[in-house]
Amino acid sequence: MEPRSSDFIERPGEDRHWYDLFSRGARDWLRHNDKVRSAVREKLPELIAGSDVLPRADSTVQVPVRFLEHSRFRLRDTGEGAGVGQGDGKPGDVLASPADGEPGKGAGGNDEGGYQFVLELKIDDIVDWLWEELKLPNLKAKSGAMRQDDYTREGWSRRGVRSRLDRRRSLKEAIKRRATQEDAPAFTDDDLRYRQLAMRQRPATEAVVFFAMDVSSSMTERDRLLAKTFFFWVVQGLRRQYTHIEPVFVAHTIEAWEFAETEFFQVSGSGGTVASSAFKKITDIAAQRYDPGRFNIYVFYASDGANFRHDRESAQAALAELGEIVNYIGYVETASAAQQALSSETSMLFEQLEAEIGVAGRYGLSTPESVWDAIRGFFSQQSQVEV
Amino acid sequence: MSEALGSYARRLEELARNHGLDYYPVHFEEVPSSFMMEIAVYGLPVRMPHWSFGVRYIHQLVQHRMGHSRLFEVVFPGNPGRAYLAGNNSLQENTLVTAHVLGHADFAKNNSLFKRSQEQVGYKIVEQAATHARQIGQAVEHHGQTRVEQVLDAALSLEAHIDTFQALRRDRYPEYVGPRRPPSDDPFHKRFGDLPGGLEPIDAPLERVRADIPPQPERDLLWLIAEYAPELEEWERDIFRAVRQESFYFYPVFACQIMNEGWASYWHARLLREADFLPQNEYLDAIKTHSDVVRPHAAEQQASLVVNPYHLGFSIWESIVEEHGLERAFQIRAEDDDFSFIRNNLSQELADELKLFRFEHSADGGVRVLEHDINALRETILAPKYNFVRPRC
Numbered sequence: 001m002e003p004r005s006s007d008f009i010e011r012p013g014e015d016r017h018w019y020d021l022f023s024r025g026a027r028d029w030l031r032h033n034d035k036v037r038s039a040v041r042e043k044l045p046e047l048i049a050g051s052d053v054l055p056r057a058d059s060t061v062q063v064p065v066r067f068l069e070h071s072r073f074r075l076r077d078t079g080e081g082a083g084v085g086q087g088d089g090k091p092g093d094v095l096a097s098p099a100d101g102e103p104g105k106g107a108g109g110n111d112e113g114g115y116q117f118v119l120e121l122k123i124d125d126i127v128d129w130l131w132e133e134l135k136l137p138n139l140k141a142k143s144g145a146m147r148q149d150d151y152t153r154e155g156w157s158r159r160g161v162r163s164r165l166d167r168r169r170s171l172k173e174a175i176k177r178r179a180t181q182e183d184a185p186a187f188t189d190d191d192l193r194y195r196q197l198a199m200r201q202r203p204a205t206e207a208v209v210f211f212a213m214d215v216s217s218s219m220t221e222r223d224r225l226l227a228k229t230f231f232f233w234v235v236q237g238l239r240r241q242y243t244h245i246e247p248v249f250v251a252h253t254i255e256a257w258e259f260a261e262t263e264f265f266q267v268s269g270s271g272g273t274v275a276s277s278a279f280k281k282i283t284d285i286a287a288q289r290y291d292p293g294r295f296n297i298y299v300f301y302a303s304d305g306a307n308f309r310h311d312r313e314s315a316q317a318a319l320a321e322l323g324e325i326v327n328y329i330g331y332v333e334t335a336s337a338a339q340q341a342l343s344s345e346t347s348m349l350f351e352q353l354e355a356e357i358g359v360a361g362r363y364g365l366s367t368p369e370s371v372w373d374a375i376r377g378f379f380s381q382q383s384q385v386e387v
Numbered sequence: 388m389s390e391a392l393g394s395y396a397r398r399l400e401e402l403a404r405n406h407g408l409d410y411y412p413v414h415f416e417e418v419p420s421s422f423m424m425e426i427a428v429y430g431l432p433v434r435m436p437h438w439s440f441g442v443r444y445i446h447q448l449v450q451h452r453m454g455h456s457r458l459f460e461v462v463f464p465g466n467p468g469r470a471y472l473a474g475n476n477s478l479q480e481n482t483l484v485t486a487h488v489l490g491h492a493d494f495a496k497n498n499s500l501f502k503r504s505q506e507q508v509g510y511k512i513v514e515q516a517a518t519h520a521r522q523i524g525q526a527v528e529h530h531g532q533t534r535v536e537q538v539l540d541a542a543l544s545l546e547a548h549i550d551t552f553q554a555l556r557r558d559r560y561p562e563y564v565g566p567r568r569p570p571s572d573d574p575f576h577k578r579f580g581d582l583p584g585g586l587e588p589i590d591a592p593l594e595r596v597r598a599d600i601p602p603q604p605e606r607d608l609l610w611l612i613a614e615y616a617p618e619l620e621e622w623e624r625d626i627f628r629a630v631r632q633e634s635f636y637f638y639p640v641f642a643c644q645i646m647n648e649g650w651a652s653y654w655h656a657r658l659l660r661e662a663d664f665l666p667q668n669e670y671l672d673a674i675k676t677h678s679d680v681v682r683p684h685a686a687e688q689q690a691s692l693v694v695n696p697y698h699l700g701f702s703i704w705e706s707i708v709e710e711h712g713l714e715r716a717f718q719i720r721a722e723d724d725d726f727s728f729i730r731n732n733l734s735q736e737l738a739d740e741l742k743l744f745r746f747e748h749s750a751d752g753g754v755r756v757l758e759h760d761i762n763a764l765r766e767t768i769l770a771p772k773y774n775f776v777r778p779r780c
Contacts, residue, residue: 006412007414007415008396008415009414009415009416024425024440025424025441025448028440028441029445031436032442067442068439070544073778074776082746084764084768085744086742089756092756095690095692095756097753
């Protein structure tokens with residue numbers, strides 16, 4: 001072999017960008033994240049159904065996940081082991097007591113340590129995925145039968161405020177004029193065109209969603225969580241159909257009150273259940289604040305199904321009244337799986353209503369998974385019953 | 388690269404060769420630290436794409452950002468050898484690293500495990516790995532990422548399951564078992580036949596039969612799959628072969644880590660000490676870096692539960708040279724791996740001097756010092772080196 005000596009490879013100044021072409025680490029890291037993301041996506045209904053806290057609609061959900069690992073044959077991991085350390089230590093010395101130690105660290109050297117990272121998912125993406133996972137129909141943006149008056153832009157005017165000056169249009173006018181004149185000035189006041197507004201009726205794109213919940217003592221924490229999950233995803237779905245949605249929260253025992261969202265799910269009352277109180281309350285609120293002529297009205301009512309027998313007549317009447325102004329009214333029953341689903345007192349009320357007005361539905365929620373069935377049921381129905 | 392480093396490097400090499408260090412020429416290259424990090428993570432300058440490297444990359448990045456780890460050099464054995472130095476390190480640091488690299492280069496040329504693996508990969512692992520990366524890139528184009536990734540997932544999961552006692556290029560199993568021969572009539576067999584109990588009648592068929600696959604238990608799973616898995620396409624087999632080849636290359640790096648790092652540290656310390664051409668203050672800075680690198684982890688605390696392999700290796704090499712001279716040290720670097728190196732050369736006195744102790748930790752996080760016995764210490768240090776902490780299939 002000819003004697004060769006070592007040397008330094010020089011990449012001249014500009015060539016140093018050559019190194020920037022390498023971003024394999026980042027590339028493979030992104031690939032890893034893609035894989036985690038799609039794994040999370042497949043498990044999404046379970047993940048979300050199981051979560052305690054529902055996110056705000058405009059926010060993101062953070063899902064803590066572990067790094068992916070290779071599957072591998074491995075030795076039994078008892079968490080115990082031995083290692084060699086260095087420093088002052090006599091046999092019998094305790095270097096870490098069980099309380100403050102970091103289990104699994106230090107020995108063996110085969111432990112990567114429990115790194116976790118947090119995956120941030122946009123609610124919007126989640127809704128997209130859910131729609132795919134649940135095979136829900138594509139919802140069309142809805143315009144209810146209701147009308148609302150609003151200003152729309154329409155045509156041009158020679159007069160107007162400066163902010164509505166249409167420059168392009170004005171320039172066109174000037175060009176036309178100069179084509180017919182000699183020695184024409186560049187612009188004259190006559191060239192200016194302003195955008196004009198006109199009052200027109202437009203289909204209503206606003207919706208109000210009433211969430212009513214029975215908070216009597218028979219409703220358990222689990223029941224509320226089921227109802228809450230259902231409510232949340234219903235709003236996310238409806239958001240795709242309406243430009244503006246306003247949620248209203250009504251809780252009731254034998255009386256009904258309106259609550260802010262944050263308080264709504266914490267309220268717990270005692271005593272019995274008079275469903276008619278909630279229906280009346282909703283009708284009142286709608287009459288005061290949400291003109292059925294401007295708003296699409298949705299009502300969802302969650303209960304465990306028990307309603308006072310003597311309330312049957314008035315609940316029936318209140319529901320019928322409510323039925324006239326709503327686009328849709330849904331009932332979710334949070335019964336445990338053991339119970340015969342949807343055979344309760346309240347359920348029967350809604351069954352009648354369904355028969356009368358057609359735009360009502362009933363869903364049984366027994367397990368976190370059944371929330372998805374309910375949501376699928378609701379939106380499938382929505383896509384068929386076009387108002 | 389500064390003029391100064393180039394001239395220091397030349398004189399360090401001269402010094403090294405005078406001491407008898409023997410290595411293939413090394414191509415040094417100063418690279419940005421981001422590039423260094425990638426090489427360290429992938430283990431090779433260009434390597435196949437896979438998400439698992441992304442995970443390692445993030446670990447490394449986090450460590451780096453938190454200041455827990457600093458990369459000085461990455462060396463690849465071969466002819467020529469390749470060494471990457473962090474370009475943002477100071478002149479003094481890179482002077483030290485250059486000397487360190489010469490130690491590695493000498494080790495890689497002379498250690499028998501390295502020699503064997505280098506011969507098998509033709510002294511060109513860097514180029515081979517780049518070829519694998521390109522092959523896999525083409526496979527992704529042809530067959531889609533999902534399919535290629537499935538194969539890579541499987542192959543990389545079995546990365547540790549190779550048999551380095553076998554050659555990298557192995558012959559396939561014999562296809563047939565030959566007919567059993569009647570016992571020969573040499574004196575041994577005669578005496579054997581005369582033993583009480585007599586010979587068992589041979590019931591094996593006398594014509595040849597197809598051999599089982601595998602004919603005996605096989606440890607080299609990557610090879611077995613690449614050669615014998617039914618219903619694999621050729622490009623899929625090639626992926627298993629590629630992973631296996633890289634795994635063969637990594638084995639000596641893994642099996643000689645303490646020795647190799649110790650040897651390089653011993654030589655950077657010694658070469659710098661004897662480098663009278665270095666200005667006083669530069670020598671001081673360089674040797675400060677040395678003490679950072681080979682410092683025991685326990686320096687700041689009372690006790691550390693991890694032993695710095697640089698420190699351990701360095702200390703053992705110093706004691707070897709002191710007691711047995713340089714010649715013996717050269718012989719050990721040629722013949723040993725970490726197992727024999729630790730067992731033969733980590734003495735009770737040295738362990739006491741280094742304050743090594745053996746501890747146990749329980750599942751609830753408690754840690755207790757057990758003993759200072761040298762045999763227990765050696766085996767505990769070596770325990771994570773058996774078969775990459777994997778069960779032996």
